Amino acid sequence: MADKNTIRRHTISVLVDNEPGILARVVGLFSGRGYNIESLTVAEVDPENHLSRITIVTSGTEMIIEQIKAQLDRLVPVHRVSDLTVEGPHLERELALIKVHSTGEKRVESLRIADIFRARVVDATIESFVFEMTGSSEKLNAFINLMQPLGLVDVSRTGVVATSRGPAAI
Amino acid sequence: MATDQITGAACVIRALVDQGVDVVFGYPGGAVLPIYDELFQQNALRHILVRHEQAAVHAAEGYARSTGKVGAVLVTSGPGATNAVTGLTDALMDSIPIVCLTGQVPTHLIGNDAFQEADTTGITRPCTKHNYLVKKVEDVSRVIHEAFYVARSGRPGPVVVDLPKDILQAKTTYRNGAAVKHRSYNPRLKGDTKRIEQAIELIAKARRPLFYCGGGVINSGPKATQLLTEFVRMTGFPITLTLMGLGAFPAADPHFLGMLGMHGTYEANLAMHDCDVMINLGARFDDRVTGRLAAFSPGSKKIHVDIDPSSINKNVSVDVPIVGDIAHVLEDMIKLWKARQARPDQKALAAWWKQIEAWRGRDCLRFRNSDSIIKPQHAIKTLYEKIKGRDYYITTEVGQHQMWAAQYIHFEEPKRWMTSGGLGTMGYGLPAAIGAQIAHPDALVIDVAGEASILMNIQELSTAAQYKLPVKIFIVNNQWMGMVRQWQELLHGGRYSESYTESLPDFVKLAEAFGATGLRAEKPEELDEVIRQMIETPGPVVVDCRVDQTENCFPMIPSGAAHNEMLLGPDDVAKPVSEEGMVLV
Numbered sequence: 001m002a003d004k005n006t007i008r009r010h011t012i013s014v015l016v017d018n019e020p021g022i023l024a025r026v027v028g029l030f031s032g033r034g035y036n037i038e039s040l041t042v043a044e045v046d047p048e049n050h051l052s053r054i055t056i057v058t059s060g061t062e063m064i065i066e067q068i069k070a071q072l073d074r075l076v077p078v079h080r081v082s083d084l085t086v087e088g089p090h091l092e093r094e095l096a097l098i099k100v101h102s103t104g105e106k107r108v109e110s111l112r113i114a115d116i117f118r119a120r121v122v123d124a125t126i127e128s129f130v131f132e133m134t135g136s137s138e139k140l141n142a143f144i145n146l147m148q149p150l151g152l153v154d155v156s157r158t159g160v161v162a163t164s165r166g167p168a169a170i
Numbered sequence: 171m172a173t174d175q176i177t178g179a180a181c182v183i184r185a186l187v188d189q190g191v192d193v194v195f196g197y198p199g200g201a202v203l204p205i206y207d208e209l210f211q212q213n214a215l216r217h218i219l220v221r222h223e224q225a226a227v228h229a230a231e232g233y234a235r236s237t238g239k240v241g242a243v244l245v246t247s248g249p250g251a252t253n254a255v256t257g258l259t260d261a262l263m264d265s266i267p268i269v270c271l272t273g274q275v276p277t278h279l280i281g282n283d284a285f286q287e288a289d290t291t292g293i294t295r296p297c298t299k300h301n302y303l304v305k306k307v308e309d310v311s312r313v314i315h316e317a318f319y320v321a322r323s324g325r326p327g328p329v330v331v332d333l334p335k336d337i338l339q340a341k342t343t344y345r346n347g348a349a350v351k352h353r354s355y356n357p358r359l360k361g362d363t364k365r366i367e368q369a370i371e372l373i374a375k376a377r378r379p380l381f382y383c384g385g386g387v388i389n390s391g392p393k394a395t396q397l398l399t400e401f402v403r404m405t406g407f408p409i410t411l412t413l414m415g416l417g418a419f420p421a422a423d424p425h426f427l428g429m430l431g432m433h434g435t436y437e438a439n440l441a442m443h444d445c446d447v448m449i450n451l452g453a454r455f456d457d458r459v460t461g462r463l464a465a466f467s468p469g470s471k472k473i474h475v476d477i478d479p480s481s482i483n484k485n486v487s488v489d490v491p492i493v494g495d496i497a498h499v500l501e502d503m504i505k506l507w508k509a510r511q512a513r514p515d516q517k518a519l520a521a522w523w524k525q526i527e528a529w530r531g532r533d534c535l536r537f538r539n540s541d542s543i544i545k546p547q548h549a550i551k552t553l554y555e556k557i558k559g560r561d562y563y564i565t566t567e568v569g570q571h572q573m574w575a576a577q578y579i580h581f582e583e584p585k586r587w588m589t590s591g592g593l594g595t596m597g598y599g600l601p602a603a604i605g606a607q608i609a610h611p612d613a614l615v616i617d618v619a620g621e622a623s624i625l626m627n628i629q630e631l632s633t634a635a636q637y638k639l640p641v642k643i644f645i646v647n648n649q650w651m652g653m654v655r656q657w658q659e660l661l662h663g664g665r666y667s668e669s670y671t672e673s674l675p676d677f678v679k680l681a682e683a684f685g686a687t688g689l690r691a692e693k694p695e696e697l698d699e700v701i702r703q704m705i706e707t708p709g710p711v712v713v714d715c716r717v718d719q720t721e722n723c724f725p726m727i728p729s730g731a732a733h734n735e736m737l738l739g740p741d742d743v744a745k746p747v748s749e750e751g752m753v754l755v
Contacts, residue, residue, distance in 0.1 A: 076320055
């Protein structure tokens with residue numbers, strides 16, 4: 001077990017009623033209690049039962065993470081809180097759209113690196129590309145860093161979505 | 171159209187009545203006129219007109235805390251709702267069940283900065299347990315029933331239902347609340363059996379045990395307080411209570427060590443520091459209780475029972491966490507205790523009690539009395555002596571008088587003591603006393619007040635006068651914001667910045683202006699007679715009790731200090747408070 005003061009990154013999946021204000025409740029809880037949000041994604045996942053899934057990447061000591069989970073669980077419209085980081089192997093993916101503005105050798109180099117990273121070109125002009133890339137946050141970070149000297153203009157990222165491995169539901 | 175269609179406003183009234191509400195505290199305004207119109211045309215529900223919406227919530231808190239029922243509040247949109255925010259936050263911090271109905275501008279005007287519009291659900295989101303904006307008239311009755319369920323179940327708290335005016339006027343079919351079940355909110359009542367076994371194991375082996383119990387025991391209900399008393403007597407262990415827990419265990423029982431915490435007793439705090447097994451039932455390791463966390467009860471194994479999982483391991487790491495309702499868990503604990511015929515080490519326990527009695531022998535609540543000036547401690551102690559044995563309910567404002575009331579007034583049963591513990595809201599006591607008096611018309615309800623706090627909701631004297639409520643307001647008047655002055659003396663070199671009130675009103679005349687009776691005590695020999703008159707005079711009475719201006723509240727754990735670093739009185743020279751302590755409130 002790590003030292004209790006070690007700060008760790010956790011990915012938490014929260015199943016909630018899709019009702020007005022639920023996102024504000026979750027975000028307000030984090031800001032009001034001084035917790036971190038590294039990324040947060042939300043979308044309806046079960047239209048029939050009006051359920052949405054919120055995936056939050058946060059960091060904190062073990063005690064803080066336990067608090068975050070307990071506080072989330074306390075919100076009335078929250079159905080289930082799962083800490084994917086501790087509940088066994090899981091998958092994390094993020095999608096990014098990365099715009100690069102360059103010509104000549106830099107332009108060719110950006111395309112070559114995109115190919116290595118399996119990024120797709122989704123928009124092109126004579127002097128720009130928009131790459132679409134899916135992968136772990138680390139992979140996205142690595143690619144974006146490489147694009148920096150090659151004319152990086154803009155990055156849009158979705159934040160992390162995640163699920164557990166294997167047949168069981170989260 | 172079916173004939174059983176009624177307006178949203180009529181649904182509101184029916185839902186309240188179905189939920190067992192007999193009184194609602196409120197203040198009318200444009201957005202809630204349809205509800206007030208319905209109120210006018212019925213007799214099942216009584217409305218108490220307060221003079222400020224903050225007081226409506228505090229009054230509902232006083233009602234709820236003295237009865238165990240949900241308190242109901244009705245206020246208008248905009249300023250009605252924003253004025254209620256302090257009360258709602260107070261109820262959230264102290265876990266008091268409240269349903270607060272707020273009016274709202276009609277749905278088509280929401281977001282338009284309409285007259286008396288405020289984003290009520292946005293503003294109250296962090297200060298309620300839950301809130302609703304009702305956008306369809308068909309939802310009105312269901313949402314109100316759900317609001318009552320959420321407010322009273324689990325860890326109780328305030329719930330806001332925001333009702334746009336067009337929704338109140340539209341028609342629908344009423345639905346009763348018989349089948350309210352929430353799809354995601356179903357708090358757990360039974361504690362985990364394994365954990366309860368572990369707890370009993372620890373308790374049975376304890377050599378220096380201590381029960382540390384809080385408001386959660388009272389919120390759990392009369393069965394919990396009865397089981398607690400039974401269990402404490404069965405084990406023979408000492409018990410201390412938090413400010414919120416006073417009354418959960420009879421104060422006259424010798425097992426009781428008094429309140430703990432910043433102004434708790436010497437014996438309670440030292441027992442907390444030195445115990446080897448701490449049994450926390452329904453308390454939350456609040457910073458007023460723990461003192462410096464790093465030095466908090468360093469040698470003990472800690473058991474913590476709480477219905478709210480987020481209370482566990484929040485401030486203090488515990489060894490045996492149990493999520494559940496106190497009454498349910500205590501029942502299981504007692505069963506297991508009896509089945510095991512557990513008998514803790516009697517020799518160790520006797521030695522522990524001997525130590526505790528030695529601490530008790532310090533008589534930490536002793537103070538130097540005076541013949542020439544009324545000491546505030548003496549005033550409150552005398553008040554207690556005069557009301558002892560009567561059917562009394564005590565509320566307080568916030569500050570020194572509040573702590574003295576907690577120290578010198580004793581409670582033998584729960585729901586008799588109402589004070590703003592978590593939020594520390596000055597102005598709480600008078601409206602809370604009004605709420606308690608409405609619930610218990612024949613009881614002796616006293617607001618122990620300070621002269622600064624009482625001015626924060628003094629307008630409620632008008633409410634007390636209108637309903638001829640015999641609330642007694644006992645103002646311990648030292649002309650200072652006493653606790654502020656005390657901290658300035660102890661922590662800020664005696665620079666009394668803005669803590670003296672220059673132009674206090676004449677409280678006797680003030681009482682008379684409101685149609686109440688005003689009394690004054692200035693000398694110790696007048697005190698007995700004034701208190702007697704206060705109790706015997708019908709209707710609301712204000713007592714201006716002039717006390718020593720310089721008295722400080724002891725014992726005290728200075729901020730940033732540990733339980734075993736208490737100041738017992740003015741002669742204890744305080745160590746300079748650490749930098750760490752200075753930033754604490």
